[in-house]
Amino acid sequence: MGQGERYGKLKKVMICIFDALIYHLSIIFSFYLRYSGNIPNYNYAAYKESAIYITILFILLNVLFGVYVLYNKSVVDFLYLTVIIQLIMTVSIMAVTFFGRWFTFPRSVLLISFLLSFIFLFLWRIVVYRLYEKFNGSKKMMIIGKEEDVKNAVFNIGNAKSKRHIIEYAAIQNYYSNIKSHLNDIDIVYLASEIEEAEKLRIYDLLVAKKKKIFLNTSFENLVLVNPNIMNIEDESIIEVSNFEIPSEDGVVKRLFDILFSVLLIIVASPIMLITACLVKLTSQGPILYKQVRITKDGEEFNVLKFRSMSTTAEKETGPVLASSNDARVTTVGKYIRALRIDELPQLFNVLKGDMSIVGPRPERPFFVEQFQEENPYYYLRHNVRAGITGYAQVYGKYASDFNSKLNFDLLYIKKYTLLLDIKIMLQTIKILFDKVSSKGLDEEEMLAKKEIPVSIKVLK
Known part of the structure; x- marks a missing residue:
């Protein structure tokens, strides 16, 4: 240290x-x-x-x-x-x-x-x-990588609540030479893409020698190295890579915790669930509970339970679509129970049944899982654990994040799992109820804004 x-x-x-x-x-x-x-x-x-x-x-x-x-x-x-x-x-x-x-x-x-x-x-x-x-001041940063990755990084870091990191440069070519030319003007270099190995090693060597910080993206190559075990066999030092799974003994403790906590929460939340059920029934036609097929551990399908927050004909003409900001399909009562996450409370019974966990990757529908797996070959790894009511992505990311960003959060959660981390995520879930950013859906205007790099950032080629 x-x-x-x-x-x-x-x-x-x-x-x-x-x-x-x-x-x-x-x-x-x-x-x-x-x-x-x-x-x-x-x-x-x-x-x-x-x-x-x-x-x-x-x-x-x-x-x-x-x-x-x-x-x-x-x-x-x-x-x-x-x-x-x-x-x-x-x-x-x-x-x-x-x-x-x-x-x-x-x-x-x-x-x-x-x-x-x-x-x-x-x-x-x-x-x-x-x-x-x-x-402590702000830290000046250079982001390097492919243009699309750089644009996404600029958008996310530039729109962070804290202005701790100020992006000065964005290099989309000639990474090493651009870093070397502007080394005295920056504190951090963020590798937003995977780059050629020889050039990456030269960059590491330069930044370590000059005591500059290095930020890496959460690509599969980098995520694999999270939470390693260091082994010594005679004179050989070995880094053992941990798998994307929760150890069986930790899994037993996690399951017992899920059962105890879900029973307790069902008892405490029963008045809220009763009032919500009455409001849903009285204000719109259709069933109180909404069942939808989702994917959980080992790719198994199950029916997730929610209080119905949309009209019964929400996807009759459109087919499966992701929720968005100001979604016209949401009922008047649904708008409020979604904002307060009350619509998720019936999932406590999914936890008792064993389909879900209190904390884990949010379950997706088979239709979207197939799409995401075609686009990202590592998407299946999130199904090494039970789906969760809340998760790492919901607490530390934004609801508007794309599926790749959420996947990175989910894989980090699996790699870093401890019971204490579950408790921390559960407590911090309370905070996001106060944060409107965490409650909104996909916003097309925001996604388009990612495609632009502000003129204040110098683009290097």
Whole structure:
């Protein structure tokens, strides 16, 4: 681990410690406000006894929600994250203190502390974020590769919420010579395409020697090398490539977790599902639930369950088509249940049955699977695991991403799988409910915009 990396982790630890201190000070201040300075000892004792558990839960939630990963954040992200985390903290403490020995922890103090901690933590995080922007600054980037790949990369990076990475150059030919000529003007080189091996090695050698960062695309060749196992056989060091599959022992734990969590969520969400079923039935003709054939693990077909959000004749004339922004086929009630992801709740029964997992690649229809497999020979690899209600692509990508981009996210998920990653994705799914970008479908105008490179970026040939 380099000195810069150690320093970066130290800064995150310090920010985390200050976060916890601010949260506890908010609770203490709430006691003073609630009791005008005359705090009953038995009430305050409940807080002191539970303080260590509150701290652990607070830090765990912040880490899992990615609060301390700053490069891809915006001010709005910190607003959403702070509200969500403090709400979960408040509800969790209420539940624990109700059933535990800390019953005397006042609910009024928790409600006051929710408001205070949200305000103080949000302001503190804005200060941290602005300092991060000032001292870390933006990084100048050159993107190299085939013209179409470069255009797509320029669109995605240029439209990111954070302006951490500024594209200065786009090289579509003579990669090595262009990098060498502009080396002093850039911090990062992003290889957006697979290029000739000899030239790629020369580029690596140059960038490593000059201590410049290298970004690689998620091509199959690069994804294969994710999460390797390093072996030593006598004097031979070997890199063992991991397969695109979840180990069997992890698969058993994942399945048990799916069953327990889906049962719990069905119980908790049953009132919402009952109300939704009534609204769907009362506002449009047709069945409450919509069944559609999808593909899951090992290419097997199953009927995915959803609350119906479109008219019953949605694809009668058009045949199978992907959903789009402002889709005219969506009913009035459907528009809202789709935006809030309520239409997906019946899939919890698919999870119980074993057709799906809570987290995994989103299941596609056979019609589109056949198309995608013709265009990308590695598409079948996403079917090495069960399809999921939510997934890596839904949390870290955009709903408007093309199928190749989503496939890369899915394959990364399989390669990096841990139960902790599943929990992290589940928690971060809550955040995307607040993000309209994650809720929209394919947008033709956006896809066309990908074809243009802004005049501010120098194109090198």
